[in-house]
Amino acid sequence: MIGAGVTPIAHAPVDWYAIAPEIALFAAAILIVVLRSVARHDPKVHQASMLIAIAGVAASALFTGVQWAFVHSNGPYQAMSGLVAVDGFGVFVKSVILGATLLALLLSGGYLRREHLESPEYFALMLCSATGMMLMASANDLITIFLSLEILSIALYVLAAFDRRRLSSQEAGLKYFLLGSFSSAVFLYGIALVYGATGTTRLSGIAQFLAKIVLLHDGVLFVGLALLLVGLGFKVAAAPFHMWTPDVYQGAPTPVTAFMAAATKAAAFAAVLRIFVGAFRLYDVDWRPAVFGLAVLSLLVGSIAAVVQTDVKRMLAYQSISHAGYVLIGVQAATDKGTSAALFYVCTYAVMATGAFAIVMLVARRGDDRHELTDYRGLASARPVLAGLLTLFLLAQAGVPLTGGFVAKLSVFSAAIDVGQYWLALVGMLAAVIGAFVYLRIVLAMYAPPDDEAAPEGPRIVVDAGTGVALTIAAGAIVFLGVVPGIVLDFAHAATQLLAR
Amino acid sequence: MIAENVVFGIIAAAMALGAIGVVRTKNVVHAALYLVVVLAGGAAQFILLGQEFVAWVQVLVYIGAVIVLFLFGIMLTRAPMHPKDSLDNDLRWPAAVTSLFLVGILVGLLVHTFHADKVDVQRPVRTADVTSSIFTTYIVPFEVVGVLLLGALIGAVVLARKD
């Protein structure tokens, strides 16, 4: 008899529906890889794989929408023995990630062709990374969060180094890899200590444990929490864990930079919110000062360091640090209002960062190396539409009214003021003023007359169809978020209400 | 019980010495071998706890695969025979102070928190228990590792190929 003595293995019922968005993305990635290896001589594979990637994102968005409809009517729940949360919070962050992925994919097609980097693996890696981010947005378990963090990071390490002919791209990949693995190790140690203190890795389990039991010796828990904060602080590029950000953002291929800035921040902040505001809400007296410190440092370091830069891509990289600071203001409030403000900010930042980096990518032209402020001189007279769009995105980042940036900043500040954090709001406004100076420098350079003696006579700026679509979407979205923010604000608010605890 | 404590002490001492060796030596291959001592000590501690599965997996994965790949990588690239001074730098004392500080905090905390607690370890752990917890309690991490590995694999191919 075959296998007479075998005890059947217990298996949990799989809630396919809860993980369908992730599966759709990953399936598209696998399809690309298989297509790539079977039809390896066909030059059309590159085009096809971009279409497959976009289709995967669309399918994933469809499933996410279905999840939203379900959660909206039936309330949030936890699936797969509590490892995955299906809730409004997850749906909101997933929508942001999917949007950012779509924009990055649209930007990538033209970029890869321009730089002669066509290779389907690029799209597979981007989809893998997005799968990790999606999973991170819905993870309800520290181990799952760690694994999704690793998935998104490993794919990004490679994407950052994708343009291997450029030394700065190699440097970006290596730097990101070394520091990223270190921060992952720190995060893992934090998980171990939190597990040691609470006896579970489920976020909801931790919350229940802390609600039931008052720990006599909570030192281990605090050190674990601190390590978790360090690990995630690295991923969201908050000061003082921001050292890698300028170099990596500057060196990575620009569409990857956009993807990193928009989507990674959204996913990592989802984990921050779930862990700190969700699981450790009862201990907010203890972690809020730490987040306060991170927020202040990020705001000041990001905006002040950006002032002295002359490289536009690097300026935007430093600014992304200070944008992390704004989101941390929302996190620090540790209220529902703060959470929904943080979500709205993440969403807005995804749009405006992608838009700004898209223009940077276009201006850089072939070789991806024209990032100096002088390269932007006279852009307004040469390409008025591009200059206008970049002005729009930069003004949005500065927080000018009628753009999404204004509403986003306003909502995090008001969340901080609601809990009495006037100082934090004040620092945030100060940083916004400094940031506005940085953005105005770029805008002024664009509208200045072109330099006659040092006219950078490069190839013409070519806008391909994908980039055009992406820019249109981003510009529309940023105006939409600024003029009628109510819809998305309501979405963020409802998402926070529907957080599975 | 006493015997177990004595054995634990011996293994722990060996692990500590191995760990110091890893950071002290100037020869990469020696560092990898010291690391083997540390990892093998970890496996031995797991045996002492009655967690045979984890112990053998530790040997199989870390000693049998990870360190072997380290060594393989070293040999494929340069295979330095002699100690290299560039593996050392002047930050020895700051590093020692920092790590002692960290050790102090962690040891203090752990002793303070768990000083007389006894963990009720389920012994022995059967393979069936391990599998059923992988396939029920931790099913998502288990499946997600597949995504991780595929991503890493594609990444390795992308980085390794020539232009």
Add this chain to the structure above:
Amino acid sequence: MSHLLALDPLLRGSVTWSVFVVVVIKVAVAFVILLVSVMLYIWAMRKVIADMQNRIGPNRAGPYGVLQTLADGIKLFFKEQSIPNSADRPVFRLAPYLSIMPAFLMFCVVPIGGTVSILGHQTFLQVVDLPMGALFILAMSGLGVYGVMLAGWSSGSKYPLLGSVRASAQLLSYEAAFGLAILGVLIQAGTLSTHEIVAQQSWTNAWSFVSHWFWLKTFVAFVIFLVAATAETNHPPFDLVEAEQELVGGFNTEYTGIRFAIFYLAEFMNVITMSAIAVTLFLGGPSGPGLGFLARDNVLNVWVMPVVWFVVKVLALLFATVWVRASLPRMRYDRLMSLGWKWLIEIAILWVLVTATVQVAIVEDWNRLVAASIAVGAAVAAYGVLYASMPKSGEQIEEFR
């Protein structure tokens, strides 16, 4: 940690001095048996190959030259040991022991007989029956690469280094197929303990060797295991490690005297251990017909016959390895790698999936034939896709030029 060993009836209850003595005896006997059998195997191998090549072979030391290996050992023992100037001394000294240890340790979990009683204690005729013996085998076979790798590196000279890099690449490549082949058995057996695996292949009637032994039920895994084990032991036709014309003598070129002898010993000890494991996993271990005219509990049936069956099976496999050694030429290195990576690993994975499907079909009470044919069909289709995506020989992939 006593509960770990509680699978063996010997160690249930309190450990008295006689138990201790039994354990020591078992370890010592196993070690001596392994050493003596290596000695005899080397002699037999030389004799058989000599016969196949129409030569006489060793015929001076002892009757039929049976003591030849012993004489060689004594000679090597008293030879001067040299260490090259550029060698890394501690590692150079350590490497031989690292290569012999896993071979011996792996043998510890192999059951060579049934349950017997020594000094009034019931015990299994194997050094230890670990609850996760199969995992232990995998772990130990993973350690085998250390000796080779470090010996080559620490010699401080280029041919040994090349030999050791080549050898470790080979060992790493075949490790995966080796483990997956073992997995094929484990899924059907449902246990990791070698004693249990053997117990499931017990001899109940004359057809047990097809119906109970695992070699037929896991035929694909059996074949893959044999190939992978041959490669793991660096045995011809996979002995590229010591390809003399390319590498002088391989990873052990700089070794002399007893250290060289230990490498030599380890190599053949590995062959014997691998054969013993193959017998345990696939060929029923010590199971076989007893002497029907004697009582079941007669000392011959309890002590002798299982051991005899075990030895006969191991000898058959060992003869097969010698036969292969004498007849097949060495493989080319790229062929070796493509066999491992493009065929064995894929087929082993697919076979594991097929086995698992059939296993689920049994548990869920589906129609086994239908489930098995669907699984095999899917596996063939999957291999078809894999094969289509593999670069054919001579085909250049643009990026890897």
